[in-house]
Every structure is written in C-alpha cells, then in structure tokens.
Amino acid sequence: MKIAVIGGGSSYTPELIEGFINHYWELPVSEIYLVDIEQGKEKLEIVGNLARRMVENANVPITINMTLDRRKAIEQADFVTTQIRVGLLEARVRDEQIPLAFNLIGQETTGAGGFAKALRTIPVILDICKEIEELAPDAHLLNFTNPAGIVTEAVLKYSNVKTIGLCNLPIGTKMRIAQLYDVNPEHVEFEMIGINHLVWTTKIMVEGKNVTDDVLKKASYTKGITVRNVPDFGWDPLFLKSLGALPCSYHKYYYMPNQMLQDQMKAMKGGEIRAKVVKKIEDELFELYQESNLKVKPKQLELRGGAYYSEAAVNLMTSIYNNKKDIQVVNVQNKGILPCLPINCSIEINCLIDKEGARPIQPSENLPTQIRGLLQIVKAYEELTIEAAVRGDVDMALQALSIHPLVGADVAQPLLAKILNENRRYLPQFN
Amino acid sequence: MKIAVIGGGSSYTPELIEGFINHYWELPVSEIYLVDIEQGKEKLEIVGNLARRMVENANVPITINMTLDRRKAIEQADFVTTQIRVGLLEARVRDEQIPLAFNLIGQETTGAGGFAKALRTIPVILDICKEIEELAPDAHLLNFTNPAGIVTEAVLKYSNVKTIGLCNLPIGTKMRIAQLYDVNPEHVEFEMIGINHLVWTTKIMVEGKNVTDDVLKKASYTKGITVRNVPDFGWDPLFLKSLGALPCSYHKYYYMPNQMLQDQMKAMKGGEIRAKVVKKIEDELFELYQESNLKVKPKQLELRGGAYYSEAAVNLMTSIYNNKKDIQVVNVQNKGILPCLPINCSIEINCLIDKEGARPIQPSENLPTQIRGLLQIVKAYEELTIEAAVRGDVDMALQALSIHPLVGADVAQPLLAKILNENRRYLPQFN
Amino acid sequence: MKIAVIGGGSSYTPELIEGFINHYWELPVSEIYLVDIEQGKEKLEIVGNLARRMVENANVPITINMTLDRRKAIEQADFVTTQIRVGLLEARVRDEQIPLAFNLIGQETTGAGGFAKALRTIPVILDICKEIEELAPDAHLLNFTNPAGIVTEAVLKYSNVKTIGLCNLPIGTKMRIAQLYDVNPEHVEFEMIGINHLVWTTKIMVEGKNVTDDVLKKASYTKGITVRNVPDFGWDPLFLKSLGALPCSYHKYYYMPNQMLQDQMKAMKGGEIRAKVVKKIEDELFELYQESNLKVKPKQLELRGGAYYSEAAVNLMTSIYNNKKDIQVVNVQNKGILPCLPINCSIEINCLIDKEGARPIQPSENLPTQIRGLLQIVKAYEELTIEAAVRGDVDMALQALSIHPLVGADVAQPLLAKILNENRRYLPQFN
Amino acid sequence: MKIAVIGGGSSYTPELIEGFINHYWELPVSEIYLVDIEQGKEKLEIVGNLARRMVENANVPITINMTLDRRKAIEQADFVTTQIRVGLLEARVRDEQIPLAFNLIGQETTGAGGFAKALRTIPVILDICKEIEELAPDAHLLNFTNPAGIVTEAVLKYSNVKTIGLCNLPIGTKMRIAQLYDVNPEHVEFEMIGINHLVWTTKIMVEGKNVTDDVLKKASYTKGITVRNVPDFGWDPLFLKSLGALPCSYHKYYYMPNQMLQDQMKAMKGGEIRAKVVKKIEDELFELYQESNLKVKPKQLELRGGAYYSEAAVNLMTSIYNNKKDIQVVNVQNKGILPCLPINCSIEINCLIDKEGARPIQPSENLPTQIRGLLQIVKAYEELTIEAAVRGDVDMALQALSIHPLVGADVAQPLLAKILNENRRYLPQFN
Numbered sequence A, B, C, D: 001m002k003i004a005v006i007g008g009g010s011s012y013t014p015e016l017i018e019g020f021i022n023h024y025w026e027l028p029v030s031e032i033y034l035v036d037i038e039q040g041k042e043k044l045e046i047v048g049n050l051a052r053r054m055v056e057n058a059n060v061p062i063t064i065n066m067t068l069d070r071r072k073a074i075e076q077a078d079f080v081t082t083q084i085r086v087g088l089l090e091a092r093v094r095d096e097q098i099p100l101a102f103n104l105i106g107q108e109t110t111g112a113g114g115f116a117k118a119l120r121t122i123p124v125i126l127d128i129c130k131e132i133e134e135l136a137p138d139a140h141l142l143n144f145t146n147p148a149g150i151v152t153e154a155v156l157k158y159s160n161v162k163t164i165g166l167c168n169l170p171i172g173t174k175m176r177i178a179q180l181y182d183v184n185p186e187h188v189e190f191e192m193i194g195i196n197h198l199v200w201t202t203k204i205m206v207e208g209k210n211v212t213d214d215v216l217k218k219a220s221y222t223k224g225i226t227v228r229n230v231p232d233f234g235w236d237p238l239f240l241k242s243l244g245a246l247p248c249s250y251h252k253y254y255y256m257p258n259q260m261l262q263d264q265m266k267a268m269k270g271g272e273i274r275a276k277v278v279k280k281i282e283d284e285l286f287e288l289y290q291e292s293n294l295k296v297k298p299k300q301l302e303l304r305g306g307a308y309y310s311e312a313a314v315n316l317m318t319s320i321y322n323n324k325k326d327i328q329v330v331n332v333q334n335k336g337i338l339p340c341l342p343i344n345c346s347i348e349i350n351c352l353i354d355k356e357g358a359r360p361i362q363p364s365e366n367l368p369t370q371i372r373g374l375l376q377i378v379k380a381y382e383e384l385t386i387e388a389a390v391r392g393d394v395d396m397a398l399q400a401l402s403i404h405p406l407v408g409a410d411v412a413q414p415l416l417a418k419i420l421n422e423n424r425r426y427l428p429q430f431n
C-alpha cells in the first residue's frame, strides 16, 4: 500500500508516521511518499530523516521516500493526504492579523482569516486533484488542509476525486468526554452534526446511557472540552441548556465574540497571536527533529495543537482498508441527509466507514431551529467563498465576507481589499 | 360588505377610510366596524367621528360603527384588519430603548425590539383568530400588525383563519422606482423575494425593460428609496453590484449596522428616538382629528410613516373581492416556493391575488446564495420567536436572540431578562 | 416581428395563419417563414400559397416566405414554432399499429407509440435548438411537436433555448366547460396540474363560483369533455368523485385501458386506426388547399383534431409580446413548484405569461396522493425515454417501456426490438 | 427482559423460541408472554406447551407464559412482536381468491390481497399500539405482521410507539447470495432500497468485492434467489442488466405479471393456491406440535415459508439490546433519506441498529429512475390504503386500488365491493 503525504515537510508528519507504525498490523503500508514544494525542501529533509529513524526503530517494513515531484508521489497511491499551507506560516500570521486590524476575530479557519486561507488554498488543491484523477484515480484523498470543510466541498464540486475531509476535533471531543466520565473512549458514542469547525454534538451516550443533558451541565463549569488553539472560556450553563447541544470549540467565536476578540487583542498586543506561538513551537520542533538520536515522535509536538490527528487519520484509512463499517465523524457530501443545506455541500457528520469511503447515518433527531439558522448562513458564506476562489470573482468574495456573522457588510470592502492585496502572490485567479 | 378594523382607534385609520372612499366604486363596503380596547376608547371616538365626517363629505353610503366589543365587530365580517399595538406607544419606546442600552439596534420590527413586540402581540392575535374562526370563518384576515411576517406566520401555524400579511414597503418601493424613472407606477414591475422587512427586489422592469442593474446604480447615489421611519443613508455602489438585488430599507440594519447604531445613539441622546417622534406626531394628529371641520385625511398623516398604507390595504381587498388576478407583494405561507425555507413559514413575495386569496408566483431566478444565507438565519430567529411567544418558552426566547444577526449570544441573557421584566404586564405566557 | 414555423408544410398551418391574421392588431407580425424538409416541399408550396391568399384576402401586411433552408428561417426570429413529424404520417401509422400487435394501446403520444415518436423526434428538435442558440438566441421556441411534454423537457435539459411546450387540450377543456355552463369562456377559471397529456383539472370556477364537484358529476354523464382524437367514453361518476379532479382525455388510456384497447382493436380491424383516418383527412385537406379561390381556413380542418390550436399558439405569443401577465396552462420546467417531481422536469400547469415567458403559479392545494403516484411513474418513464433518445441507450429504452403503466416488463423486450427495427431509418443514435 | 408475542399461537412461534434459546447467551430473556385471541386459544396451548418443552430441553431459564389477556402480556414488556392474522387463514384464502376472480394477481401482501389484509389489520394494530403507549411506553414494537411496510407506516403515522418493521426477505437474500458464492454470509454485504416486498438490492459485495453485475448475470440463470412462497421463475438476463439492480421475489408480480397470473390460475384450478397449501402445512404442524416428545423446532416448519424469520427477529433484538451498531435491512420512517418518497412514509433500507432502534444509512448511489417510478406509485397506493383503513374511507380505498399497477381503475369498483363485502366482519370502520 502506498501513501502520498502532500505537505510532507509539515511538523505534523511524525505524528502521522507514529500512527502508521502503531497500526501497521492492520494497515500494512509499504511505501510513504513525503512530498513538498521547493521552499519546504529543507524541512522535508529533516522530517523525512526523522521518519526513517522512527520506522527503523519500530522495526516495521515501511519505506519512506522524500520528493519534490508531486506527480511521482501521487502516482498509484492508495491514499493521498494533504496538509499544505499555501504561503507558509507567514501567511497565517497575516490571516490572523488582518482581521484584528478591523476589530474582527482573526482566526486561520473561521471568519476573514479562514476566508483568505481558502482563496489561497482551493486552486492548489484542485491542481492536486487533477493529478490524482490522472495518476491515481482510485485513491482516496484524505484532506486535512484547512479550512477543511470548504476545501473538501471545493473538491467535491470541482473534481471527480474520492475525498473525505478530516479534523481532529471530533475525536478530541470523544477523548475529553471519556475523561469527564472516566471511561474508555470506546464507551463514548455521540452524534455530531454540522460543518467543519461549526459542529454541534447533539447526543452523547456513555456506556449506553444518554448523558447529553449532564454533559451540558458539566461543560458549563468544566473547562477542557476545547481544542488547544482556541481559548478555553467556560460556557454559560443557561445558554447551553437553551441550546440543547454541545457546541464545538470554534463556536466560541460565534457565541462569545466579544470575549474572544478581547482575548485576541490582548494576545496581539503581547505579540502572542496564535500564528506566532505556533511559529515558535515549530522552530523548536524542527530543531529537535534534527537530533539524530531522536527516533520517536517527541512529546513536544502535542503543544502544536494536532492532538489525535494521527489517530483520526490512521483510523480512517484502517477502516476503509479493512472495510470496518465503524462510525467516524468526517466531512462528506450532504446529498440530502441534512435537508436544510444544499444537496452538494460538505457537512461534518457521523458516517459509516467502509471500503468505499464514508456514508452519513441519519441523525436521531431533526436539527433544532437554533442550530439550523447559524449553520445555513455560515454554509452560504462557504459556498460564496468557494465560487470566489474558483472563479476569482470579487463580487462573490465581497458578499461572502458581507454575510459572515463574524465580519459583515460594514467592513467587508476595505477588509477584502487588504486581504487581496496582502495575499496577491498567492491569488493568481484574482489578477 | 362588512369590514372589521381591529385597533380602529389608530392614527392610521383615516388613511384606510380614505382608501375605502376612493375605491367605493369597485369595493362596495357597507359597514365598517372600528373596534378598540378600553384604554383606546377616547382615540376611537375621535377617529371614528372623523371617519364619519369623511364618508359623509364624500357622499358614500358607508356606515361607520365604533365599538369596544370585538366579537360584535368580527361577527360575519368579510374582511378583518388588525393594526394593534399591545402596550401602546409606551411599549414601543421601550422596544427601541432597551436594545440601545446594550449597544444594539433598537427598532420596533427588527432585532430585539421586534422580538419584544412579537412576544406581546402573538397571543393577542391568536385570541382574535379564535373569534374569527367562531364568528366569521370565511373572513380574510389582513394583518398589518408588526412584526407582520412573524405575526402572520403565527396565525398560519396556530389557527385556521385565512390570512395575508401586508406591509406598505413593496408598494412604496414601486412608487419610488416610478418617480426615479418618471413613469406611471403601472409601468413598473418587479419581483420581491424574502420575508417581511427583509425583502430583496431581485428584478425590476420599467416599461417592459429590465432596469435592475440601472436601479442598483441609481440607488447607490439617489437617496429616497427608503421608508420614512428608516434613516436614508445611501447604499454603496460596489456593494449593491455584488449583491445583485435591491435591498429594502430595513436591510440597512443588517448591512450597515454601525452607521445605523450611531444614528440611533445620536437620536437617543437628543431624545429623538423614532418612538418619541411618532408619539409627538400622533399627539398632534389627534389634536387635528378633533377639529370638526376636518372632513378629509389631513396631509400631516404622511409624516407618520404609513404612506400608501391604505392603497396597499384597499388594493388587496379590491383584488380579492373582484377576483382580479393581479400581482401584489404580500406575506403568505411558503409551501415550497422558496425551497431554502421551511414549508410552513411565512414569506413576502409576488402573489397572484384572486377571490381565494394570494398564491405565490415562481420567481424567475433561483435565490442568490448571498440572499439565501441571511434569509435563513433571520427566518430561524422568527420561528424561535413564535415558539417562544406561543409556549412562553424562555430557552427558545434566549436562542432566538442569540442567533439574531443584530443581537448575539454574548448579550442575549441580560437583554432577555430586561425585555421580559419590562414587558411583564403583557407577557402572561411567561409568568 | 419574425415568426419561423418549422414543419410549415403541415396541414395545421392555415389554422395558425388565421390566428396571426385575427390577432394582427395586437401581435404585429411582419414576416412568417414556413420551412419544411425536402420531402415536404410539395405540401409546403400548397400550404404557403394558401397562406399568402389568406393574408392578402385579410389585407394584413404579413409576408409569407417558404423555404427549405431552416437556418434562414430561424435567423433573427422572434418566435420559432415546431410542428414536425419525423417519419411523416407513415411513422404514425406504425406508432399506432406496433403496440396493438402486442395487445397494447397504440397511441401517438401515450404509451409505446409516443415512446417511438419521442425517440425519433428528440434528436431533430435538439438540432433545431443548436441553430436557434446560434442564430436567434433571444427567440422563444414554442413547441407543439408531440409528445410535447417529453420534447419540451429534452430541450430544457439539453439546450439553452427559451422554450414553452404547448397543447390545445387546456384551452379545449376551458371551452367545453364554458359550453357546459353556457357562459363566456372568460368566465371559466381552472387549475390544471400534471404533465402533458396527463393533466388533471383540480379546481374549476365558473363566474367566480367553485363548481368542481358539479363538473365532476356532469362529466360523468355528459360526453363531450374530450379531445377529438380520443374516443368519448363517459367517466364513471363514483370514480370521478373518489378521484376529486377532472382527468383529461388521455387519462382514459390509464383509467379505462380495457375499453380503450377494445375500441382500438375494433378500429384496426376495420382499417380505421386514427393515423389512417388522419391521413385520409389530410389528403382531402391538401386537395382543398390547392383550390385557388380558397382564401380562408377551410371548415374541414376542424376534423383534423387541432381545435383551438391557433388560439393557444397566438394567445401565448400575444401575451409574451404584450407582457400581458395573464394565466395560461403550458409546459415549463418544474423548478420545485411540484415537489413530488424532479426539479428539472417539464410539467403542465397554470402559468403567468409575461415578456420573459411563463412562470408557474403555486397550486391552491397540495396534489392528492392518487394523482401524485400516477404522475410520478409516468414522469419516470418520460425521463428514461429522454435519456434513451439522447444517448441511444437500449437499456434505458427497455426500462422506459418496462415501467410504463400501459406497457410493462412482460412485453417490453420484443416490443422494443420491433420499434427500433421499424424506425431504424430515423434512429441513427441507436445504430 | 420481557417479550410479548402477540399472535403467540402462530405456527411460527417455535421458530422464534428457537432463536431466543440460541441467542440466550447474548439476549437474556427471562419471560416470554404468548398472547392470542379467544379463537386461537387451542393453538396457543399447543404452541405454548411445545415452547415450554423447548426451553426446558435447552436448559435456559426462560419462563413461557400463555394468556388471552393482551394487556397483561404487553405490560412492562421490553419488546413486543406482532404476528397476527385478522380473520385467520380463512381470510387469506379469500385474499388470494377474490382477485383471481377478476383475473388479477391474488397474493396476501401484494396487490388487492394485501390491500384487503391491510384494511383488516391496521385498526387492530393501532389498538395494540394504544395499549403499548399506556402499558409499555419504552418498548420496541417489532412488527412482522403483513403487509409489514403498510402496517409499520400506519403505526409511525398514528401512534407514538417505537416501531421497526421486519421481513425475512433481506436476510434470505443474503443467505442465498452466500450460497451462490459459497461463502460465509458474514462476507456478503449489500444495499437494499425500497419498501417492504418491493425492495431492490442495488449493490452487492462479496468478500469486499463488488459483484453486483455478476449476481445479475447469475440471477438470470440460477433459480433460487427467491422466497418460498413466490414461484421461482428465472429473470431475463437483458432485463436485469437494464434494471441494474437485483429485484426481490415479489417483484415478479410487477415485472412478469402474465406468467405469475397464469401460474396462480393453474394453482387455483388445481385447488393449490398458496393459502390452501399453507393451511394444510399448518394443520400438519399443529398435529406434530402436540407430540409430547417433540422438544425442538421440527424440520417441517421450514416448508411454511418463514425461513430465517427467527434469525431476523432475534438478530434485531440482540443488536438493540447490546447496542451493537451493526447493519440490518428493516422498515423505518423515511425522514428524507429517500427524497423521492414522502418524509413520513415507511421504507425498507440498510439501517444501523443500536440501543435506540434503527437509523438509515445513506445509500451509495441515487436511486435509478427506473426504480424510483415504480416505488413512488406503489407507495402512493400504500398511503391511500392506510388512510382508507384508518378513516374507513371508500373513496380512498377505490383510488388505492385504481392506481395499483396490479389492479387498475377498470376493475377497481366491483373488486372493492367484493372485498368490503366478504371481509365485512373485520371492517367495522367501513360500516
């Protein structure tokens, strides 16, 4: 079995390699191609060599290949994963800082930051898809590249590649609920419904018992049900009760925007926006990765924010490869399972995973009205963003920002001008 | 033909009476019952006497009846109109001021103000509907009571009364476009799509020629396409071009919230919030109405904001009565004509008017994504508001405010507490 | 204004010319191009010369052109009408006789006969559409060519031409109801819902009064509500009551197949299948058309079956040209107005006619279950037929016949073989 | 755990008891209540005593209770199963013979026979549901009573009981495919889509390989993929190829009606209609059941037609009880998973089974048009039948028969009269 890892020079790669090593017994990978662009060559070398030491140390017969030739990596691959960042971390710094200059949330996947990232990323991903269509038409593309929901939808709409979008938030939520109840994660079941980074957990069962209301109470006081890169403000208990579902970490940008914005403003003033924190962590990680006696994934990687990332990725490949028919929360095409959203959009939802990919399971309950409304407007923003990215259409870009609940028409024009200008190297479609 | 005017003591009534007089030749009304509540008795007398002088002066055989007995007014009526304000203008003052205290738009139909008005109004309207079901089951209920879209939807969901919701904004828009092109309003056709006070004009034909793009350009510079009670800031031309449709006056709260909020803040500081301006106008109007030599609708009523109100109302009754099969923009049940909205919600759209009421005509084009998203979230807010109002459900009320684009979860709790508290006399369902 | 009449040599053409003459005052046609194929040259001459005598006699300034050059006829036309019969009347004879050989209804638009006609006709119509796209992109294509619903749907799916499908059955129904109540047809209103030649009248108003139930009673006894080319068996009164709507003439094939089949069998044995009757009438008509002193539409044309055909056609053009906004029952794209049918299929329904074409009006009531089921299976047959015709796909052709209520899987294979074989000259897509 | 078996005196009961015995290790049933009506008392005794011998012989601690008191049986039950036959086998004889007298297919679940059975059965099942709502509101009702799809839909529409409809056809299909490929049934996966007794297998995987096309070829020649009570005529290979899915046994009534009707006619003339064959088998079975040394399910029961019936039933209970999250094909509410059918109808489809019941999994592919059409018209028939049964509405009953592909309007009236007359003892709602 051949795996192509596009953006293989990422600091996350050792996480993924660890996953392949641990699951080798059920997922017999023979070849991994780490591929990156010219500017990432040095990092690719560092990460690739660490990966080789890791597989050697673990004594599994996986060959690690490093290459700048993307076509060679993709050719005949069984799985292609993408974890690219067009414009590198410098672009992320801008994604986070530009909105803050307009007094808006600056976040790399949500709001104006995620919008800018989508415009840069979608054309590159669609180029990759053309190569997959040609060189590995049966491959599954597992997309981790953010904004994962938007990118996955672009692939579903504009290519024939089999694709699934993946985020570590669902598995992280399961882990934290398991901790909360002190049970094995296997005994936690839940239904998540929504779109990537805007997904509600509508039903939670622990050891076969419905504990949804109890989690909503606990979540109000217990901090901890949040991903690392989102500040951990507790939820208001009355709000959660009225919502009737557990929001995800990124919901805080929508449900407590003032607090979140103040927090970001403070961080920015302290020079500590998330992109810079991450950049520092990354620099340290690559320092570490070069130590030739390092032969396992270093503990420090966990600070980077990708907890359970390899678990999510390798679980998905394993279930596909072994036709497991288990349930995982991933990003797939709606096809009518959520009738309130367009038939051809991407959604994040419980799916049955088998040899053919992922198919949604009908939710137990209809989506509550309060969830539906927010979901619909953010999905409309996503659709506009995809069209703007694919066509280079300034009008659609302007409307995308205008209707986003965290941006608005008041500020959309100068904000868009700045985003297009500061990213112009990466936005050929707008020139 | 018998007409029941509920809230007959309103300052608008002379407008309506004028309409009945002017259209008597095609709408042979024999009896008008003006009905009001005990507290409105004095105003009812004043308005009723003016109405009598008006019909006498016009020499039409219409009998004007004044009564505090609502059942008597409704019994056997052919048309029932409602123009009530639960809590009187004092409540409107609060509707406008409470949100401003939270730094939010304060408006009687949009946002938190409209929400409070809906909670107070829906139970009263549903009581009226029960009486119509009993006493005049074939009557058409023409609802002008704001928030007209929400109130109409509540009636559609919780009664069997035949109802149409009506606003003067569509006819006003037609009049202003006619002025813009210096043509007879008959030569203006348009498609309006949306929900009450959030309705887009997606296509405009003047003398059979599609002038939509031209109107969008003109609308950017020309002030004047706006209703009287919304400040007349011009639209940004690039924004209108990207939107591809003409927004309505109330869209300014959504598309230029900062400017609108500042304007309201300034007005409040100057003691000039709209409710107080209106109150002053009303006081002057009632002064005027008492002059026994006044025998026609006074010019000053136009300042009140209800321009074309009688025209809209009487046009609708006339078309129903005469089975005219002409097209008017009114509020009716969706029933699938806008597939992006719930099947049973109210929408504001071009309808064919005939003996049986109003039926939507399929729009020329699918709704653009940028319109769909905003429409969906505001409709979700409306649905939650109706459920909260009918059930007295605090959780739904909290979520309604939380997802409203002009309110938000950050501030919803204390805001709701204040609204419930200050309106508690009129909200028995929450006690 | 230029009109292109494709299949201009048809015996129906004088009917159409009469319509243009009578409505000249409101539809100022300057040029009519009658175009036909080489084999129809002689008939074209005869009909064209009659048309010239008609306009001259009527003293209207319309130029009649005859041509075999279709491109020249289409170029810059305002309206294109099609009334073609691929394979001529000889093909119709086969369409009617082949099914009878399998003990099945043989009818030129319904069942296996209509299926064969669709396979022959769709590719030719789509060729015409390519020319319209190129030479007259703003033209309205009014399609009378049968099976009109299927042909219209093929155009809607596979071309960009603005098209409306038209049948004389709706206007004929109105006329007969007017006769039944002895009123002016203007005082008859109705809602028709369905697909071409399978359309139910669900609501009938005469002089503003709902007489639906009364018509159902009358229709049971009164023969006469039927088109000329379908035998006039009366409906069973209990059946009509339980159906709750007035079926159309072609429904008899579905609701009384045994009686209809026996009638056809008898006709065939007597050598009097409809195609042959029509052929004889046509021969006589062309004899008549050649008389140089004939300067008006001859009375005998009415026997041909196209009553009100010119009225329907000219009414539609007049309403479009004059932006009349009146209501006509025509074939258009569903776009969700009947949620039980595919979004992109053709339906026959009350439409508002204006400058832009035809837009459905929402029906008063949801479609009754008994109507929905039959409508859905016949529409599925139509969709399969279109795909089979466009792709030359034998599997889809076989399934189309297999699910048709008047054919069935039992007999579909030998029947299809015979149809493909006997029509092979006109079915290049299957070779 | 308590099980209530309504219709416990059925000859099938030993099958079910065997299932409970075999699965006792994972489904710890403590009490089984066999309940029947007065007329079935004797059979109940016989079957109940055999059941007692069976559990004793197997040495499992299950208590068998026999009762005529349905409320006592239902009270606090965890699972309620129904396997009733209103009117006993005598009614089935009539269900099969009446249609044959009209030259129509006579079958106890399909066509006019199933229609009659539905009219008799639905009111009784809804009575049972009222008792479950009162006495065992958390129980799962597993409905085996035919017509299972129609009965399940009636329960879903007219009660609040949690219900799943079950048929042995899906599991039987799996078993036969396993035989065809000589593999363990565990290695067969498939997608079945449709409604009860009209369900297509659209995708078949054996040992992880898609063998759908191969099965379609094999199914054409190999007899054997059919249930015992439907004659085993082979499918035509070209027909199956064009269909693109494996039909179920009952499809033969729709796809080869002539052959099936002739077969039934022959059987009737020979006095061998299925009902009489079954009656004879039953008599022999009850003879056998009385032998006191019989302590296991007798081999002869297999002739009765319920192969894998206990397997299907106990599998479902086991998966619910153990929250297994495996996939079974059962009858549940559509809720939009098949957008071509009404939201609230019952469908038969692959479901995930867990503690809460069954939830559909999104099919891999959209339903082909040829399947959609037939499915829709038969579902419309089912909806009309349910309404007719619940309301005692003759008009709906007449329309139900009129649109059924195996009946038709030609014959519906005298047929309905005969059905209502001959079943009048069991149809109080029509009197």
Ligand SMILES: [Mn+2]
Pocket: A148, A166, A167, A168, A169, A197
């Ligand atoms: Mn993520």
Ligand SMILES: [Mn+2]
Pocket: B148, B166, B167, B168, B169, B197
């Ligand atoms: Mn208004």
Ligand SMILES: [Mn+2]
Pocket: C148, C166, C167, C168, C169, C197
């Ligand atoms: Mn026709």
Ligand SMILES: [Mn+2]
Pocket: D148, D166, D167, D168, D169, D197
């Ligand atoms: Mn069955």
